[in-house]
Amino acid sequence: xxxxxxxxxxxxxxxxxxxxxxxxxxxxxxxxxxxxxxxxxxxxxxxxxxxxxxxxxxxxxxxxxxxxxxxxxxxxxxxxxxxxxxxxxxxxxxxxxxxxxxxxxxxxxxxxxxxxxxxxxxxxxxxxxxxxxxxxxxxxxxxxxxxxxxxxxxxxxxxxxxxxxxxxxxxxxxxxxxxxxxxxxxxxxxxxxxxxxxxxxxxxxxxxxxxxxxxxxxxxxxxxxxxxxxxxxxxxxxxxxxxxxxxxxxxxxxxxxxxxxxxxxxxxxxxxxxxxxxxxxxxxxxxxxxxxxxxxxxxxxxxxxxxxxxxxxxxxxxxx
Amino acid sequence: xxxxxxxxxxxxxxxxxxxxxxxxxxxxxxxxxxxxxxxxxxxxxxxxxxxxxxxxxxxxxxxxxxxxxxxxxxxxxxxxxxxxxxxxxxxxxxxxxxxxxxxxxxxxxxxxxxxxxxxxxxxxxxxxxxxxxxxxxxxxxxxxxxxxxxxxxxxxxxxxxxxxxxxxxxxxxxxxxxxxxxxxxxxxxxxxxxxxxxxxxxxxxxxxxxxxxxxxxxxxxxxxxxxxxxxxxxxxxxxxxxxxxxxxxxxxxxxxxxxxxxxxxxxxxxxxxxxxxxxxxxxxxxxxxxxxxxxxxxxxxxxxxxxxxxxxxxxxxxxx
Numbered sequence: 309x310x311x312x313x314x315x316x317x318x319x320x321x322x323x324x325x326x327x328x329x330x331x332x333x334x335x336x337x338x339x340x341x342x343x344x345x346x347x348x349x350x351x352x353x354x355x356x357x358x359x360x361x362x363x364x365x366x367x368x369x370x371x372x373x374x375x376x377x378x379x380x381x382x383x384x385x386x387x388x389x390x391x392x393x394x395x396x397x398x399x400x401x402x403x404x405x406x407x408x409x410x411x412x413x414x415x416x417x418x419x420x421x422x423x424x425x426x427x428x429x430x431x432x433x434x435x436x437x438x439x440x441x442x443x444x445x446x447x448x449x450x451x452x453x454x455x456x457x458x459x460x461x462x463x464x465x466x467x468x469x470x471x472x473x474x475x476x477x478x479x480x481x482x483x484x485x486x487x488x489x490x491x492x493x494x495x496x497x498x499x500x501x502x503x504x505x506x507x508x509x510x511x512x513x514x515x516x517x518x519x520x521x522x523x524x525x526x527x528x529x530x531x532x533x534x535x536x537x538x539x540x541x542x543x544x545x546x547x548x549x550x551x552x553x554x555x556x557x558x559x560x561x562x563x564x565x566x567x568x569x570x571x572x573x574x575x576x577x578x579x580x581x582x583x584x585x586x587x588x589x590x591x592x593x594x595x596x597x598x599x600x601x602x603x604x605x606x607x608x609x610x611x612x613x614x615x616x617x618x619x620x621x622x623x624x625x626x627x628x
Numbered sequence: 629x630x631x632x633x634x635x636x637x638x639x640x641x642x643x644x645x646x647x648x649x650x651x652x653x654x655x656x657x658x659x660x661x662x663x664x665x666x667x668x669x670x671x672x673x674x675x676x677x678x679x680x681x682x683x684x685x686x687x688x689x690x691x692x693x694x695x696x697x698x699x700x701x702x703x704x705x706x707x708x709x710x711x712x713x714x715x716x717x718x719x720x721x722x723x724x725x726x727x728x729x730x731x732x733x734x735x736x737x738x739x740x741x742x743x744x745x746x747x748x749x750x751x752x753x754x755x756x757x758x759x760x761x762x763x764x765x766x767x768x769x770x771x772x773x774x775x776x777x778x779x780x781x782x783x784x785x786x787x788x789x790x791x792x793x794x795x796x797x798x799x800x801x802x803x804x805x806x807x808x809x810x811x812x813x814x815x816x817x818x819x820x821x822x823x824x825x826x827x828x829x830x831x832x833x834x835x836x837x838x839x840x841x842x843x844x845x846x847x848x849x850x851x852x853x854x855x856x857x858x859x860x861x862x863x864x865x866x867x868x869x870x871x872x873x874x875x876x877x878x879x880x881x882x883x884x885x886x887x888x889x890x891x892x893x894x895x896x897x898x899x900x901x902x903x904x905x906x907x908x909x910x911x912x913x914x915x916x917x918x919x920x921x922x923x924x925x926x927x928x929x930x931x932x933x934x935x936x937x938x939x940x941x942x943x944x945x946x947x948x
Binding site: 324 | 631633634644768785786789799801805814846853909936946
């Protein structure tokens with residue numbers, strides 16, 4: 309299959325699919341596997357120092373010459389260096405999260421990078437378009453990790469009607485019928501995060517993958533609303549502590565302190581007690597670990613996408 | 629058009645469309661208008677006493693003999709009497725909200741009512757199926773008023789794969805492309821609330837309608853999470869007070885006290901300071917007051933639904 313009218317024309321990927329940039333989870337191993345499978349693999353810089361980021365990019369390029377992305381987290385203490393590195397390395401697609409990348413866009417564009425900010429509101433999407441973004445990734449609050457307020461069903465069409473650059477749908481997309489729905493709502497591609505935690509090539513700790521596998525629908529919780537930077541995680545001892553701390557005497561400060569380093573503890577060490585197991589709400593529907601290639605193939609199984617669309621069409625029948 | 633395979637076969641309506649039961653907003657005037665337009669108009673009992681409910685049903689039946697629904701709010705102080713009344717009046721469809729209607733289902737079924745609970749989790753949906761519900765309304769947290777945790781993009785497919793009775797998609801549906809997306813995700817009908825606040829026949833105060841009309845995407849807020857019964861409202865002076873009270877010394881108790889009667893103050897009196905303006909996130913995309921019939925016609929504009937589906941199809945092209 310080809311995907312005319314989608315972001316493939318920009319990204320040069322086989323599928324209009326971006327793998328979500330998940331701090332610590334999205335390293336060269338996962339990103340290379342997704343890129344080789346025809347999606348846009350993405351390395352997440354997170355809070356990591358530039359030498360870690362450079363190693364990941366080098367490692368990915370040793371495995372494949374397919375296009376890939378680097379997710380630059382704008383709140384990172386190393387953001388300026390990582391931003392410069394992205395330009396120096398001519399990373400094909402720079403994806404930005406957690407803010408306004410204004411300071412770096414010109415440098416990236418001059419280096420030939422595509423720029424694709426993750427947005428959670430209309431105003432930011434419109435600002436990004438004016439700033440020269442090539443496309444935006446509209447991420448609904450069903451996504452894992454740091455989230456905004458609006459859900460995908462509202463955010464996607466709202467952004468799609470507010471900007472003329474392509475919109476990639478993120479948050480709650482995990483299968484072919486979700487791809488069909490996203491296309492119906494005006495998206496020109498999808499970003500999928502949580503499902504790739506369960507890729508064989510994902511190096512996250514086994515305990516992290518197990519937590520995602522056994523997630524129930526009611527296990528998805530948001531912590532840290534009081535800090536102004538809410539985070540979606542799966543239920544855990546730390547999450548319960550955070551939920552209590554949020555309403556406790558020290559509020560935001562206590563939450564920040566508990567959260568510090570908790571994602572790394574979960575992803576790298578599988579720390580069930582002190583780790584934050586970030587995942588999207590759709591974790592409740594995941595039931596297997598698969599090669600990244602199988603995940604990509606199932607997401608874009610043309611038969612399944614067509615079945616969703618034609619099933620919908622079949623519910624409309626002209627009167628005789 | 630006909631809508632084979634949808635809830636129309638059960639409800640006997642022209643369109644697979646349910647008007648959301650919004651306390652104080654969904655009275656006989658709105659419900660009759662929607663039913664006459666071919667959807668399932670719904671009277672919301674809310675916390676109202678049975679004589680008010682009976683008057684509304686009588687008034688609706690004086691206007692139309694089309695099918696309609698009654699939304700029974702299970703936390704109402706009058707719930708037992710309203711439940712009995714629904715059976716006595718042989719209300720065509722009883723929709724339940726805010727809990728488990730176990731105690732009343734047999735009585736309603738015996739009276740020939742269809743029973744359709746609003747659900748926000750897999751477990752409740754499955755329980756409702758076992759209890760004999762005719763269909764369920766899966767409502768994502770982008771909806772207005774009392775909400776659950778899961779968004780529509782996750783809840784709809786999760787419920788659709790968990791029960792074999794039809795699933796009606798609620799939360800974030802406001803136009804024809806949303807109907808197309810809901811169908812793609814396995815829904816057999818949609819429930820639309822917020823957009824009907826802006827029906828000409830809706831008797832809500834002008835100030836309430838104006839607040840919905842000028843809602844921005846960032847105006848949608850959730851209050852009362854600390855009480856365990858979160859409510860989605862639009863930004864307002866009372867909402868700001870509630871947000872502060874939630875983290876204050878009296879927590880849940882203060883929130884309950886501030887919230888008491890606040891919806892009625894907004895809907896009936898347009899009280900901008902002390903009213904709760906409940907609305908879904910999609911309010912940000914609403915820009916006009918229309919007759920209910922025009923809203924129904926636009927939601928099920930076959931050309932627009934087909935355009936969304938065929939636009940999505942066009943993004944898949946077999947390789948030559």
